Amino acid sequence: MAAISREEVAHLARLSRLAVPEEELDLFAGQLDVILQAVARVGEVVAEDIPPTSHSVPLTNVLRDDVVVPCLTPDEALAAAPDVEEGRFRVPRILEEEA
Secondary structure: OOOOOHHHHHHHHHHHOOOOOHHHHHHHHHHHHHHHHHHHHHHOOOOOOOOOOOOOOOOOOOOOOOOOOOOOOHHHHHOOOOOEEOOEEOOOOOOOOOO
């Protein structure tokens, strides 16, 4: 695989709208080349007999049964509210919109 050139790095920087100084183009070219070589090595792995996975260890969902439990009544829920209007929490307006 050919090494990435400083011109290619400059082109990628322009496409990404990154300001890369001229003196750093060679540094980034070397770093990007190492990354591209590592990705190419991963692509060389023969994996036809290996199923695709999203995790390295098997996962199972741990779910609990839904159990109905008593909850607060509307009056109990609103009892500690600083302001209530028409059976709802009243909060300060944050947008300048007409009601």
